[in-house]
Amino acid sequence: MKTDLRRTLLAGVSVFAVGLVPAAAGTGPATAAPAASHRVNPAPDNYDARHDPATAGTRATLLAAKPSAAVSGMRAALGQQGIVDIDSLTGTPRQVARLDGFLTGPSRKPAERIARDYLKAHADLFGVDPATLKLGRDYRDIEGTHHLSFLQQVGDVPVFGNGIRADVAKDGSLIQVTGSPVRQVPADLGAAKLTGGQALDTARKDVQETGSTARDSAKLVAMPTAGGLRLGYQTLTMQTGYLHVVDAATGRILYRQSLVDHEAGPDALVWDNYPGAPAGGKQRRVSLGRWLSPAATTLRGNSTHVFSDLNDNDAADPGEEVGPSSPGRFVYPLKQFTGPMCSAQFQCTWDPAVAYSWQDNRAMAATQLLYFNSVFHDHLLAAPIGFTRAAGNFEARDGDQVEANDLDGANTDNGFPDANHVDNANMATPPDGTPPTMQMYLQPAANTTPDEDPWVPSDTGNEASSVYHEYTHGLSNRLVVDASGVSTLNGPQSGAMGEAWSDWYAYDYLQKEGLEKDTRAPGELVVFEYSTGGANTIRTAPLDCAVGAPAAVCPGTATAGSGGYTYGDFGKISRRGAEVHADGEIWAQTLWDLRTKLGYRLSESLVTRAMELSPADPSYLDMRNAILIADRVVAGGRHQKDIWKVFAKRGMGFFAATVDGSDTAPIEDFSTPPAPGSARGSIAGTVTDQGSGQPAAGVAVTFGGHSSGFAGSYAAVTDAKGHYEIKNIFLGTYPKVAASGAGYERQVKTVTVTAKPSTVDWTVRRDWAASQGGAQLVDFNGDDYSDFGCGPNQAIDMSQGTGWSTDAAGPRFITVQLPGAIDVSSIEVNPTGNCGDDPSASTGDYRVETSPDGTAWTVAASGHFGPADRDRANAVPLTAGTTGVRFVRYTMLGTQVADEGGSCPGDYSGCSYVDTVEVGVYGASA
Structure with a gap:
């Protein structure tokens, strides 16, 4: 559900920041994450040293x-x-x-x-x-x-x-x-220099935790890195919900994973069945006997413990538990409130203008939350889903029942929730054996202006779909795991599937129970309609939107188009680019197609079994394959053709292409697999350096979505003459064949493979400032936010999705040593704000200097970037210092606050931070 703007935007950055080094080059080994006082309530990116650029x-x-x-x-x-x-x-x-x-x-x-x-x-x-x-x-x-x-x-x-x-x-x-086992495991890794307590302190500091919980823990592990196995501590810090691996010798963060699955900003609140709903909207008497003992004095059941965490300290303080209304009874009638968004169908449960008004329905809401959690636990436990104790479900006898915090932070601002405790719900899921935490927030006052979403004042824990969505995060994070039981839903595509599964399982149950109607007509399943009074702003399209459905019921977005989404819409649905909730709609709609085709019982089985069969950090295509494998396990492969047809129609056909689960621009295809024994062909060619006209060695040519080994190798690397050859390729058109590596920018082509050998030549442009091509960051100033995925190294990582952000207290520079002396033809800069900052933090005035030796410097370019220069690489006008260049120094002299019509001090990111996404240097070796 919703988060504060800074957290939301920073989470968006993490989509692109997979595998970034947390310590800047030239700063020496990190000991602990530096304090980052300028990032308010940060959500640090997931990080894995196994994916460092050093391994590229x-x-x-x-x-x-x-x-x-x-x-x-x-x-x-x-x-x-x-x-x-x-x-x-x-x-x-x-x-x-x-x-x-x-x-x-x-x-x-x-x-x-x-x-x-x-x-x-x-x-x-x-x-x-x-x-x-x-x-x-x-x-x-x-x-x-x-x-x-x-x-x-x-x-x-x-x-x-x-x-x-x-x-x-x-x-x-x-x-x-x-699994990816490690070869040649050593006999010993030596002794740890840090204690477990010091590792926990380092992990807490890394995510700015200010306290500890009884569930925090640290244990020794051996962490694979590009330099070999390192002795480290695996830590759990549950105040903010993170799992780390901390190097036991240096204190460096080797792995960071948020265990919390948040919904997105103002357009991502999760609701469905609710007070006043046409079906299931009236209070009725039920027995809690399956989950609570007759003498229960609090809401502590076999699968869930619910209390009102009014001060958000993750503990049941005096007065926060909910007891029975009378002995053996938890009967708390709903008190309805009035207001602009309140109606018979959309009933309000508190008044955001009256302090402590949420008290009137506090006990009712907590009882409701226990009921929803318990019902869904039993649903997921039963066949055909089978989320059992052995599979890692949540039960008190295993010590990991769900700790459900209702009205989270409702009293953090004198009887009201503060800005960090509204419009939200989340689920933090640690590995099996440690209790997860579910937090449900209040909805605030209704917004009625045209440019703001309306909200029905209520508690997110009151409604089935909100709770079921969050609970399903627990299911997916316990099933898609590595050999140690740690969730691997870390990338843009796997994260999007996590959100999609949560929507799909919730509505699968509600539709099956007759609480939601789904006929053959598209566009009936409006996701979480209660929170906005039917305004349909939580998701961009209903769950049951078929491909090509009319825009009147399946409007989509301007960037992705109307109708049901396909794989090619990934990264295009949200105006912010790749975003897990928006992109998850593709996977959710695809699974709804599968459910429609195969029925809910078989689909529940296949989708769940596929999670258990999934490789780590899966892409959409990995999970498509897992569902195909699950069909062979469950049904002897009888549904292979139907499954292929469903996925092919959604653009996940045989020739669909994605680099891996971190690819935010996959290519769609609508083909089913070639028949057995189909003919094959080959391609060969030469890769040439654009700057020098000479052969480019060490460049990888890969078929996206196939070079992992599916149906063959589909990859080659150029030799000293720039030549490559790939054989044994099924005939067909491949939309994402790429040439990249060794500092050369990725070039992508659509290649048609025929029975006759084809020649496919490439001309690639080398970015001499790219760290992947041998350039090094040798100096910089300003605050280092590498731990947030936006340190100075991100300015030379060849990614337009990550960038450098630092404090704006003065001129801020980076100095890059090129891998050789270069005659420079062009220097390009993308000055855009990043790291959660608004556009005002984009670089305004700038200076570029060059040097042959790092001592004598020449101003090669200077000027000002404006709003028209954002979100693209801009060639700066070079006036001098272009021959024999070995060092480049780029300085951010100011921001674009004035371009936004503002001034400092003021409520602009550019008053505090200055950012640049990428600096590229082009030319030929001198």
């Missing part, structure tokens, strides 16, 4: 090397719909599977023996001795499938995240193996 060249190296006999042999053995996805960091398989069958046939052996025998038979591929693996978990889902997790260890210390998961069907067939 690893993939090209891997592709350039001749595939090992083990990899080649496995790909050949699995056939045209085989998946051998090699992790670029470990060189071991991220996933081995087949879309048209299983890895092995039926067997009567124990599931663990089946998995270990397969790993032993292919030890050269997986790079591990199965005898060294510890079985961490083996749970059997309701379809009879065993899900086994094997942990790698260094002594008694488990390897974080990179173990092995194996899935064995009921008949003993090995379905798939996932």
Whole structure:
């Protein structure tokens, strides 16, 4: 649901900031995240040292090397719909599977023996001795499938995240193996220099936590990095809901994951069944006996503990528990309030103009929240979903019932909620065994101006869809996990699917129960209509919008068009670009199509089983494949054609393309797979450096969505002559074939592969200032916000989605050392505000200087960027200092506050911060 503007915008930045180094180059090893006093209520980006830019060249190296006999042999053995996805960091398989069958046939052996025998038979591929693996978990889902997790260890210390998961069907067939194990695990990593308490303090400081909870913990793990395994502490800090891995020697943050799933800003509140709803909108008597004991004195059930967290300290203080209205009864009639947005269908539950008016319905709302949580727990537990204790559900006997905080922060401003405690709901889900936290907020006074969304004053915990949406975040974060049980829903695409699953499971249940109507007509399932009094502003389109539906019922957005969304709309639905709630609508509508095609029972089973079968940090195409595999597990593959048709119609066909789960511009395709035995072709060509006209070596040419190993290698790296060749490609049109790497900007083409070998040549432009191409940041000034994904290194990371932000207390510069002496033809700057700042923080006045030695400097360009220069790279006018350049210094001299018609001090980001997205240097070697 909604968050404050700074948090919302910063969360938007995180979509693009996957795998960024938290410490700036030249600053030495980090010890703890620096205090960032200028970021109010920050939501630091998820970060994973395994995805550092330092590892970017690893993939090209891997592709350039001749595939090992083990990899080649496995790909050949699995056939045209085989998946051998090699992790670029470990060189071991991220996933081995087949879309048209299983890895092995039926067997009567124990599931663990089946998995270990397969790993032993292919030890050269997986790079591990199965005898060294510890079985961490083996749970059997309701379809009879065993899900086994094997942990790698260094002594008694488990390897974080990179173990092995194996899935064995009921008949003993090995379905798939996932996980990216680490080769050559050392015997010892030495002793920790930090204590667990110091690691917890570091983690808390990193996310600006000011206190601790009884659920905080720290344990030693071995963290894979580009430089090898590092001893670290895995910490849980539950005040703000984060999981970290902190280097046990240096205190550097190696991994950061927010466990909280928030809904977005003013247009993302979640509602459905509510007081006054046409179906299920009247209070009725029910028994709580299935969840509470007859003598219960508080709302503490077998799956949920509910209390009113009025001061938002995550603890049930005196007066915040809710007791019975009379012995053995929790009967609290709803008191209705009046106001501009209140009506018989949209009933209000408090008055935002009267302090403490929420007290009148406090007990009712808490009782309602326990009922919703308990009902949905039972629904997810039952077949065909089967979210059981073994699968990681939430129950008091396992010590991890949901801690549901109702009216969260309602009394943080003298009887009212402050700005951080309205229009929101969230769910923080730590790994199995630690209780999750659900927080439900108040809706404030109604907005009635044309440019603001209207809101019905109520409590988000009063309504089924709001609660069910948040509860489903717990389901997805407990099922899409690594071998250690840590959620891997970290990227733009997986995060969007997390929001989509939450919408889909909520409405799947409500429609099945007759609380929501869905006929063959499109556009009936308006998502969360109660909060805006039917204004339909929480999602951009109803859940049941078919592809091509009329705009009158499925309006869509100006950037994505009307009708049902397709894969090509990813990153285009929200005006802010990639955004998990908006992009999640694509996946939610696709799954609703699947439900319509296959029925709700089979769809519930396939969608849930696919989560359990998912590789880490999945893309939409990864999850499409997981659903296809789930159909083979659940139904013997009888629905493969129907599933392919559903996904192909939504643009996720065989030739759809995405780099990985972090790709915010995937390419859609509407084709079903080629028939078995279809003809294949090849392409070859030369890649040329645009600046010099010479061959470009080390450039990777890849087929997006296919180069991971699906149906073959589909990738190559240019040799010293700039030549490459890719063979064994199914005939067809591939919309996202790319050439990039070694500092060269990505060039993308649509390539049609025919039976006759094709020549596809490329001309690529090298950015000599790019860190991926060997440039180094050697100096900078100003506050370093690398831990927020917007440090000075982000100005040279070749990404237009991330940028550099610092304080605006004076001129702020970066100095970049180029990998060689360059005759510069162009310097381009994208001066746009980023890191959650408004456009006024965009760079205004600037200066660019060049130097052959880092000592003698020449002003090469200076001037002013204005609003028309935002959101694009701008070539600056070069007047001098363009030959033999080895160093470039870029200085931000001012902001665009005046361009916005403002002045400082004032309520403009540019009064405090100054930003630039990217600086690029182009030319030829001198």
